[in-house]
Amino acid sequence: MTFNYAKFAARFNRGLLYAFMIALVGFTAMPIIYMVSTAFKPLDELFLYPPRFFVQKPTLRSFFDLLTATDSSIVPFSRYIFNSVFISVAIVALSLFVCSLGAYVLSKFKPPGAGFIFAVILSALMFAPQVTQIPTYLIVSKLGLVNTYWALILPKVAVAFNIFLMKQFFDQIPDALIEAAHIDGASEWKIFWRVIMAVSKPAWATLIIFTFIGNWNDYFSALVFTTSESMKTLPLAIQTLAGGPGVVARSGALAAGTFLVTLPPILIFLLFQKLIMNTMVHSGIKS
Amino acid sequence: MQSSVEVNSPLQLKSQKVSRFKLSQAGKKAALGYLFLSPFLILFIVFTVVPVVQSIYLSFTYYNMLQPAKWIGLSNYSVLFLEDDIFIKSLKNTFIFAVIAGPLSYCLSFLLAWVINTLRAKMLFSLAFYVPSITSGIALSVVWLYIFSGDRYGLLNNWMLSWGMISEPILWTTDPDTIMPVIIIVSLWMSMGTGFLVFLAGLQNVSPELYEAGSIDGISSRFQELWFITLPMMKPQLLFGAVNSIVAAFGVFDIAVAIAGMPSPNYAGHTIISHLFDYAFIRFELGYASSIAVFLFFVTFGLGRIVMKLLSSKDQ
Numbered sequence: 371m372t373f374n375y376a377k378f379a380a381r382f383n384r385g386l387l388y389a390f391m392i393a394l395v396g397f398t399a400m401p402i403i404y405m406v407s408t409a410f411k412p413l414d415e416l417f418l419y420p421p422r423f424f425v426q427k428p429t430l431r432s433f434f435d436l437l438t439a440t441d442s443s444i445v446p447f448s449r450y451i452f453n454s455v456f457i458s459v460a461i462v463a464l465s466l467f468v469c470s471l472g473a474y475v476l477s478k479f480k481p482p483g484a485g486f487i488f489a490v491i492l493s494a495l496m497f498a499p500q501v502t503q504i505p506t507y508l509i510v511s512k513l514g515l516v517n518t519y520w521a522l523i524l525p526k527v528a529v530a531f532n533i534f535l536m537k538q539f540f541d542q543i544p545d546a547l548i549e550a551a552h553i554d555g556a557s558e559w560k561i562f563w564r565v566i567m568a569v570s571k572p573a574w575a576t577l578i579i580f581t582f583i584g585n586w587n588d589y590f591s592a593l594v595f596t597t598s599e600s601m602k603t604l605p606l607a608i609q610t611l612a613g614g615p616g617v618v619a620r621s622g623a624l625a626a627g628t629f630l631v632t633l634p635p636i637l638i639f640l641l642f643q644k645l646i647m648n649t650m651v652h653s654g655i656k657s
Numbered sequence: 658m659q660s661s662v663e664v665n666s667p668l669q670l671k672s673q674k675v676s677r678f679k680l681s682q683a684g685k686k687a688a689l690g691y692l693f694l695s696p697f698l699i700l701f702i703v704f705t706v707v708p709v710v711q712s713i714y715l716s717f718t719y720y721n722m723l724q725p726a727k728w729i730g731l732s733n734y735s736v737l738f739l740e741d742d743i744f745i746k747s748l749k750n751t752f753i754f755a756v757i758a759g760p761l762s763y764c765l766s767f768l769l770a771w772v773i774n775t776l777r778a779k780m781l782f783s784l785a786f787y788v789p790s791i792t793s794g795i796a797l798s799v800v801w802l803y804i805f806s807g808d809r810y811g812l813l814n815n816w817m818l819s820w821g822m823i824s825e826p827i828l829w830t831t832d833p834d835t836i837m838p839v840i841i842i843v844s845l846w847m848s849m850g851t852g853f854l855v856f857l858a859g860l861q862n863v864s865p866e867l868y869e870a871g872s873i874d875g876i877s878s879r880f881q882e883l884w885f886i887t888l889p890m891m892k893p894q895l896l897f898g899a900v901n902s903i904v905a906a907f908g909v910f911d912i913a914v915a916i917a918g919m920p921s922p923n924y925a926g927h928t929i930i931s932h933l934f935d936y937a938f939i940r941f942e943l944g945y946a947s948s949i950a951v952f953l954f955f956v957t958f959g960l961g962r963i964v965m966k967l968l969s970s971k972d973q
Contacts, residue, residue, distance in 0.1 A: 387772070387776070388776065391772065391773075391776065391782060395782065395785040395786070398785065398786060398789055398846060399785060399788075401789070401797060401800045401801070401804065401846070402788065402789065402792065404800055404803075404804075404812075405797065405799070405800045408800075408803075423812075467696075468696045468697045468700065469697060471693045471694070471696065471697065472693065472694045472696070472697030472698070474693065475690040475691075475693045475694040476694070479686060479687070479689070479690035479693070480690075481686070481687040481690035481691055481694075482687065484690075487694075487698070490706070491701075493958065493961075494701075494705055495900060495904075495961075496900055496903075496904065496957055496958050496961030496962075497904065497953070497954050497957045497958055497961075498904050498905075498907055498908030498930070498953065498957060499908075500908055500910065500930050500933065500934075500950075500953075501709070501712065501950045501951075501953055501954045501957075502704070502705060502708035502709055502712060502950070503708075503933075503937070503950075504708075504712060504715065504933075504937050504943050504946055504947055504950060505707065505708035505709075505711035505712050505715065505947075506704055506708045507937075507938075508711070508722075508943075509703060509704065509707065509708065524700065524704065525700075525704040527700050528696075528697050528698075528699075528700035528701035528704060528705065530701075530705070533697060558686075558689055558693075562693070580851070583791045586793070587791075587792075587793035589793070589911050590910070590911065593938075594938055604793075605793050608793075608799075609798075609915070624799055625799060628797065628799045628800070631793050632792045632793060632797065635791040635792065635793075636788055636791065636792070639784070639787070639788070639791055640784070643780060643783075643784060644780075
């Protein structure tokens with residue numbers, strides 16, 4: 371009898387835990403659900419009182435509004451989409467290449483000074499990137515890069531977090547694997563490209579996702595390094611939409627724009643979630 | 658087939674070379690290493706190391722980009738701490754934010770990761786909590802401004818009015834008293850990010866045998882398990898998460914701007930970074946702004962060091 375009771379209590383507790391967690395998920399998902407539902411609302415539902423959480427008659431009108439209404443202003447909205455996609459993809463590709471190559475050296479070559487370089491990288495993890503924004507701006511403007519794609523790409527390539535992540539993963543790769551490749555006569559370049567990168571798919575998947583998401587959502591650098599309308603990225607454009615005149619008239623377009631900005635990071639994460647979990651195990655700081 | 662033929666002959670050549678030039682081989686390897694490292698090093702030095710050094714230099718000068726920087730010693734710092742009331746206000750706001758949101762988001766991330774790790778459908782739950790952190794704070798401000806809207810149409814006001822909790826709508830994002838709480842709530846919602854994922858992964862990494870051994874040694878409750886086995890095993894991840902949340906807490910800016918605007922009413926949502934941004938890119942007083950940056954740099958760096966000391970896994 372008592373045994374049964376204990377079993378029942380444990381099961382009940384478990385059920386309670388699930389219920390609580392699901393309720394919590396519902397609560398945290400609310401803003402996102404609201405955002406999605408608003409993006410598909412027709413105009414009359416956008417200004418309903420009392421406001422309705424879910425959309426009644428879903429429509430794509432807001433998306434057309436977004437693409438056409440902003441057409442009459444200086445720059446078509448598609449330009450912001452292109453800017454954001456191009457910049458994020460370029461940063462991801464360059465950062466993956468540069469940081470992996472550097473991490474390979476720090477992890478397996480260990481030339482003199484590697485320890486010091488890694489210590490500097492480790493300490494660079496410890497400050498907000500905004501701290502270096504002013505001199506970075508001065509450097510970018512001295513190089514004549516203000517208002518170019520380079521200004522938004524180059525400063526984001528050599529990221530301490532990325533090289534740290536790759537190095538921690540490379541450290542787990544047994545040296546025997548590299549020695550075997552050496553014996554097979556592969557060049558260092560080939561070893562890096564064909565051996566190291568091939569076995570560290572989870573690591574570079576993680577790097578791709580974090581870098582893409584971070585830069586896709588980055589608002590600060592576009593704000594600082596660009597002055598013309600045509601160089602703005604999506605988050606900045608959305609902010610202009612939200613803050614400019616005629617906000618009420620554009621609130622449908624705004625909701626649609628928000629939806630468009632939020633979608634890619636979620637999709638990318640969904641695609642690579644499994645791979646990330648395998649990498650994050652190695653990313654703790656061991657001192 | 659062709660490659661296997663090619664591979665054989667260089668191997669023999671190489672082995673001869675190795676015996677003849679042993680020293681230069683090591684030198685060659687180092688040189689190649691530096692060559693591979695150079696793209697990273699160049700960009701890292703140009704865009705991270707040099708800016709930090711230059712920030713420190715500029716903080717001792719008056720510089721407005723038009724005239725050359727003029728050395729003025731410590732006067733930026735004395736103005737900053739003794740005369741600039743708005744900076745003190747932003748300092749207070751940032752510290753309140755950091756002290757509340759930092760530890761809270763850290764503990765919440767860990768607690769949620771710990772609970773999720775015992776559940777089924779781990780992936781689904783972790784996705785649900787992680788997604789808010791990968792959405793753009795700026796873009797979602799539209800949603801927040803609706804939820805916290807100050808009129809009767811705002812979602813929160815609407816609910817609270819209809820439930821009879823309040824009789825007048827609350828001006829959530831314009832009343833200086835409620836701006837900070839709203840910023841903290843929104844940040845907490847978005848904070849189950851990188852740290853949360855690291856914790857989840859770390860928890861999966863603790864081997865089940867340790868728990869079995871623990872139960873033989875007399876560990877009975879889940880909380881004892883957590884305290885004596887899980888936490889010590891996860892020190893590297895805990896450290897990483899702590900450094901991450903310190904940096905994030907002191908770097909609060911875009912959510913504050915998205916919610917309260919800039920400048921915010923009565924500077925209630927003004928943070929250190931807002932102040933830095935204001936002086937650097939609106940007033941172009943770059944020397945003064947640099948002193949703010951340097952101050953922030955030393956605060957986060959110092960806290961990071963302290964956390965590293967506390968959680969260092971050296972004693973293991």
